[in-house]
Amino acid sequence: MVNDTGQLYTMEGVAAGLIMLLTAYIVISTTSVYTPGDTHITDMQLEQLGSDVLAMMDTPDTETGVSDLEVFVDHNNATGFEATFLDYCNATTGGAVDSLHMSATIYYQDGDEVKEYLFVPADDSWTGRESAVRATRWVQLDERSRGPPLDDRARAVLVEVLIWRD
Amino acid sequence: MEGLNEEGQWIVLMGLLVAVAMFFLALIVNQSALVGQTTAEGVLEFPKNDIRDLRTEIFDCVDEFGDTVDADVKKDIVVISLERKNAVVDFSVDPEVEISGGRWLHPVKIHYNNGVTVYDETVYY
Amino acid sequence: MRVTMDNDRAVSESIGFILILGLVVGSIGLVTLYGYPVLLKEQSTTDVRNMERAMIVVQNDLKSLCYKNVPYKETSLQVSGGTLEVINASSAAAEKFRVSNATGVVAEVKLGRLEYRSDRENYVITLENGAVMKRQADQTGSVMLAEPRWFYDPPTRTFVVYLITFNTTEYMSKTGVGAVKMSLPQKVTLVDDDPGTVTVEYTGGDYSTAWRNYLTSPSVGMAETDPNTYENTTPVDRLVVKVYDVWVHDI
Amino acid sequence: MNGDDGLLSLDFLAGFTIFMVALVVVVSMVPGLLVGLQSSGIDYDAVAYRTGVILVEDPGWPVHPPWELYDVYHKDEIERMGLAVSRDTPNILLSTKIEKFFNGSADGSGFFDYPDDYRRRVLFGDYPYVCNISMSILGGPTYMVGDARPQGYGYIRRVVKVKEPSSAIIQDNDLYRAAVPSNRTQFTVRLNCSELLDPSISPAYRIDPRIERISVKIANFSYYLNSSPYATLKNVRFHKNYATGSLPFPYTSISPEKYRFQIDGVDTTLTPNAHVNSTLYLMLQPASLPIDPNSVIDIVFTFEEPAPDPPRTTISGLHLYDYNATNVTRPDLTFGVLEVAVW
Structure with a gap:
């Protein structure tokens, strides 16, 4: 008599446990909430940073000076451009240096066609599968003897920078 | 007997209660699965930096050419905008007019449309 | 109440046990009979809605590739309650857009698409030419959940058309967690400065209703002249057709 | 019956334990179920972005007079703290705004109270966000306000340029040496506001005495001494629009919130009647004088020797505080970086 009741208590515990586990299993197997990771946040942050740096x-x-960007593009100074850009976008307030990388391309118009030339090539960290963003900036170049590919006329060119994190 | 009736029952009943609660929770979770467009997407979609950059560039043009903006430079801006920024851009610079304060400025009309955002502005520069 | 009588005990015990067992079995039965189907139905609806959302995320990636000139994009997503597959632009099942001006065909492009088919509900969600659309299998109707970026700019009378194709090297389909990996190796811009009447023709069928509603909406502003053939209602001074060849590496 | 009780409780314990273990397992599974609904991380990033935009692209509110000039009694009138020089110059920040903004602490020793003032004036929203905002200027100071960052927070980094106030340094300039020195001589520094506030000059490079410090330094005063080891500075006065009477000002007391005046490196009032050997330095705090866009402000240094003494200085004339680079030094914009973390 005493033994019987004892067993029943245990069985009830087991029953209750089984019911809950079964329900949990059913519930979890049917509610598949999976929001795709919001990669757009990092994209937004990088894009804002890139635009800031170019600006x-x-x-x-x-007041009377010429901007760094214009000088770099006008005189085809790719190393200066790369160094300044990376300095600006990797700086943090804590003194640590961020690990952003970049490549830059310049787009210009030549006889109804938009042409491009690689201004700053990507470094070794670029595999083609990075989550990169693009920031762009217009540069107004004065008329001046400049040599190819940009000829002498005054022109507006678009500098596009591809930024990615290592 | 009171042992069974008054203490054994509630273990099973509690189990049942938890199970039912989970069921309802699951229904609610299923209902609320969809979230709206995130802020980041909204920020990325809105071409704030593009428009600012375009304005600066047009003002640079006005600085250099006044109201007779070089046709080639204007074409540069329009064609490259369309090719690389997917935006239809148009602008015109009129001769200086006198505005309040006795200053003479160029009315600059800027039009920008990338299919999502349309931006029109007449600014005195 | 303190019970001291012995025979009470036996009676109460079996009745109590039967009662509890009955209650438990009964509720389990009820839940299985009514609750579980509701949950399943709810779940497949959720699966479809999740997929709508996921498709819009993939569409955002596509926007980054095409409109922001980013070379490569990758998003992980979970495909449940159905199958996601890529229909290659070169396959027979691919739908087609043809854009013509007054003198002839400017561009004729087979699109290809990313398609999700739900198992339980008969829904099909598709990412085609930059638009996310939804329809019920075996029915003619369809709706557009997220629009592509075609537009007509009234001040400059410019009409901009984007044609986005999906290409793969092999057949791909997916259930479960996967990552949609896409890249944009090339794009072509065609500019026509005196197009005359612009005609857009959609062939292939499944989403003709969604495209009709979109193309005749005020933002694009075309009118249907023949079935699935649309003409611009406002004069176009400049027609811009951009063709993007997107490669899907994996899903 | 009594023996029963003992046995029963042991079995009951076993059953109950199984129940509890099952419950714990189930409960631990449920949060995993709810994880998909959690989206506060996204929200933090959005708030950080918004805060960054307010700080970097907005001059704050009120604008006239600017919020950074409000004293502690009018602190409640500050509605929004933005650091930009003007609405038209995003990412170009004013150093005086930066100094004021980062003058905050949790213990009440700063001008602003952290976190209340920052929540109400930059972070906004009903949720009590906690933040850490820091800024460093190239070759300059690093500022910080807020708590230490925990694991996981919303973040944005903005790259900016900082505008520092201008100054006039007068050194060894023959123009200000009178051929015939006299016992009483005056040297004037003139600020022509209609010229300074010319709208054709971008706010990023403008000299604006209403929002920025003005400083005048006569670096090597001995150059103007008339064969004497010192000269006597009677006083310094401010005149508006060529009026003969001077403007009301605390000339006879040291008040750092209005001005700073040093003779040979020692702080003094504007009525010193003291000897000058090597340097004179005057710094006027923004808006300490009643300036409107058309006023002309003269800062007059009067040197006077007692009657029997010979003239001891040759300094005289008019120095224009204007956009001429030889008259006034305008520092280059300096690169800076601003970080906002919100959680």
Whole structure:
């Protein structure tokens, strides 16, 4: 008599446990909530940073000065451009250096066609499968003897920078 | 007997209760699975930086050419915008007019449309 | 109540046990009979809605590739309650857009698409030419959930058409967790400065209703002249057709 | 019956334990079920982005007078703290706004109270967000306000340029040496506001005494001494629109919130009647003088020797505080980076 009741208590515990586990299994197997990881947040942050950096490179330090960006593009100074860009976009307030990489291309118009030339090539960290973003900036070049590919006329060119994190 | 009736029951009943609660929870979770467009997508979609950049570039043009903007440069901007930025851009610079304060400025009309955002502005520069 | 009588005990025990067992078995039965089907139905609806959402995320990636010139994009998503597959632009099942001006055909492109078919509900969700659309299998109707970016710009009278094709090297389909990996190796821009009447023709069928509603909407502003053939109602000074060849590496 | 009780409780314990173990397992599974609904991480990033935009692209509110000039008694009138020089110059920040903004602490020792003032004026929203905002200027100071960052927070980084105030340094300039020195001589520094506030000059490079410090330094005063080790500075006065009477000002007391005046590196009032050997330095805080866009402000240094003494200085003349680079030094915009973390 006493033994019987005892067993029943245990069985009830087992029954209750089984019911709950079964329900949990059914519930979990049927509710598949999977929101695709919001990669767009990092894209947004990088894009904003890239636009900021280009805008700041395009801001002359003095009222009468010429912006760094314009000088780099006008004189085809790719190393200067790359160094300044990476300096600006990798700087943090804590002193640590971020690990962003870039490549840059310049688009210009030549006889009704939009042509491009690689301004700053990508470094070794580029595999083609990075989650990259693009930031762009217009540069107004004055008329000046410049040599190919941009000829002498005054022109507007578009600098496009591809940014990715290592 | 009171042992069974008054104590054994509620273990099973509790199990049942938890199970039913989970069922309802599952229904609710299923209902609320869909979330709206995120802020990041909204920010990415809106071409704020593009429009600002375009304005700066047009002002640079006005600085350089005044109201007779070089046709080639204007074509540069229009064609490259369409090719690389997928935006239809148009702008015109009129001769200087006097505005309040005795300053003479160029009315600059800017039109931008990328299929999602249409931006029109007449700015005195 | 303190019970001291012995025979009470036996009676109460079996009745109590039967009662509890009955209650438990009964509720399990009820839940299985009514609750479980509701949950399943709810779940397949959720699967479809999740997939709508996932397709819109993939569409965002496509936007980055095409409109923002990003070379490569990848998004992980879960395909449940159905199958996701890529229909190659070169396959017979691919639908087709033909854009013509007054003198002839400007571009004729087989599109290809990314398609999700639900097992339980008869829904089909498709990403085709930059639009996310939904229809019920074996029915003619369809709706557009997210629009592509075709537009007519009134001040400059410019009409911009985007044609996006999906290409793969092999047949791909997926159930479960996967990553949609896409890249954009090339694009072509065709500009016509005096197109005259612009005609857009859609052939292939399944989504003709969705495309009709979109093309005749105010943002595009075309009119249907023949079945699935549309003409612009406002004069077009410049027709811009951009053709993007998107490669799907994996799903 | 009594023996029963003991046995029963042991079995009951076994049953109950199984129930509890099952419950714990089930409960631990449920949060995994709800994880898909959690989207606060996205929200934090959005708030960080918005805060970044307010700080970097907005000059704040009110604009006239700018919020950074409000004193502690009018702090409640500040509605929004933005650091941009003007609405038209996004990403170009004003150094005085930066100094004021980062003058905040949790213990009440700063101008702003963290986190309340920051929640109400930059973070916004009903949820009590916690933040860490930091900024560093190239070759300059690093500022920070807020708590230490925990694991997982919303983040944005903005790249900016910082505008520093201008200054006039007068050094060894022959123009200001009178051929015939006299016992009483005056040297004037003139700010012509209609010229300074010319709208054709971008706010990013403008000299605006209403929002920025003005400083005048006579670096090597001995150059103007008339064969004497010192000269006597009677006073410094401010005149508006060529009026003979001077503007009301605390000339006889040291008040750092209005101005700073040093003779040979020692702080003093504007009525010193003291000897000058090597340097004079005057710094006027923004908006300490009643300036409107058309006023002309003269800063007049009067040197006077007592009657029997010979003239001790040759300094005299008019120095224009204007956009001429030889008259006024305008520092280059400096690169800076601003980070916002919100959780």
